[in-house]
Amino acid sequence: MPDKLSLPLDDLLNGLRAAGEATRVRLLALLRQSELTVKDATTILGQSQPRISRHLKLLTEAGLVQRFPEGSWVYYRLADNAQGGLVEALLSRLDEDDAIVARDRERLDAIKHAQAEVAAAYFRAHAEVWDSLRAFHIAEDAVESAMREALGEEHFSSMLDMGTGTGRVLELFADLYDSGLGVDTSHDMLRVARANIERAGMQAAQVRHGDIYSLPVTGQRFDVVTFHQVLHYLEDAPGALVEAARVLKPGGRLLVVDFAPHKLEFLRTDHAHRRLGFSHEQMAGWLGAAGLELVSVRDLPPPAERPDEAGDPLTVTLWLAREPGTSSHSQVAAEPAKEVA
Template sequence: MTEDLTLSVDETLAALRAVGETTRLRLIALLAEAELTVKDATAILGQSQPRISRHLKLLAEADVIQRFPEGSWVYYRLADGPEGQLARGLVDRIASDDPVLAADQERFKSIRKAKAEEAAAYFAARALSWDKERALHIPEHDVEAAMRAALGDTPIHSFLDLGTGTGRLLEVFSDRYSNALGIDASHDMLAVARANLAEAGLANAQVRHGDVYALNVPPRSFDVIVIHQVLHFLDDPARALAEAARALRPGGRLLIADFAPHELEFLRDKHAHRRLGFAHEQMERWLHANELDLEQVTDLVPSQTDGTLLTVTLWLARDRRVITDLPARNPSREVA
């Protein structure tokens, strides 16, 4: 059943009134790009937090945007319903070179860059001990076993590990793929990964420096893509998932391993986490938006909870596009 995206006259006027103010229109233009917190919006628009909060409240009350509390933070994004679609349509009709919105976008890019640099510094400082720091959830070998079980025994021609870190998953799945590529933004992590792959004698696996938001790989070129404990470090997980979907072959599979929702706020300050886990519904919505069908969800719950152990969730999705006779290729060889 197709969702009804129509509005009555009164609903249309209410949405237009909500959007019809300079600050709120600027907010809508930003939210059309990515999710934001009040802190983000305050820095970009240069207005006080109470003022920004009030505008966001009015937009939420008009169903133009949605708010999603996550620990002590609240993320905002355009609503999926007709009011959100109406707002997006208005933004699409604003001149791309509008000086006000262009300045907002530049500040937005600066904030994103600063956050990326903060995360890169965190990873660089911890590259050598990274695999030993994952002690907040069930043993890593149990997570790896569950990931192998989720993908089954089907041979994999081309395997992509996004945010590969120390290259651990390239080793874990080495008996399943013909060739593999790991991508990471941290040169320090990649140095460790290369050493690990050389020690393991994995000549059919490579690692490359890259950006999960802008993958330098051919589209529709990987049979399986894995994203293991990466999304919670990202400011815009949905954007990374869209890039992953672009690189997935028709009928290919995407396997995500990340935390279920939790309230360990210290992970933001001490471990550079941007998101405190992901709900099943949120992940399914992101996957569906990228033409991926969620096939399996597995929660790996700790046997004993003492306030520090976290639940890890596995989401397995499949590209719903029809499989065609695409030529065989080695995508890892095509990366510049």
């Protein structure tokens, strides 16, 4: 692996010039801890929006910082490249107890606390719906345990969670990947996910606004891609699977978790479900059309004891597929597809 700090002379000089200013050093120190918007930075540093925007523009042009537009907002974070490694090296010499740096850190913590409170309020506002839906299928901890079993405990480099919602899947597998990315179209859910990532201290994870039919991941490939209770909301579930397959590394794995066919029409009318579950045959056909090999299928039936008002129960199904190239996981993925009740 190339040294993360190795840079051509011109890039090194440009990076040093860009970082060589007090406000920009403070910005880099903050971005080392968390993603920021311009609004966050202006609040913390007490400077005007045009001034902060100019500093961030210079840092971005020098390759030290990356920007991710999300609707009318733009999130900034340290670059994950050699220039980012340069920033890490420079900031490692910064005194964390410096009065200015410590005050910036306190203001950042205050902002994050306020955002966490907003996220908690959002959860409370939707808790009634989520709790009522859980009565129809197996407990979520059992689903998560099955997801861990499906992917195994072997470490992998990169993960993409499609329709990440609250970022729970990124948290579930945080001990297995080097970098995790969640993509979602909902700004509200992304704010919740960011608060959860911050709370859990998941420095290797990030979330990004984007269309899962046209992913904002130019040039990136992933070892694992997941869909957790997402496909039933989509108009074009097969199209989403094709896009997921496109960004898998050779031998990479795709895990889909969703409902088996059911008759709960109210989920369509009241909760925006576009499809009432998926059969084994239907999903196998879609995965094959996306160029993937089906590895295993597992059904998780609802518990025997459930509230009477639950009506028709929901079975949760896990489909594991792989890109038919070779990788360190090929010896696992090469097993023929199997169904587990």
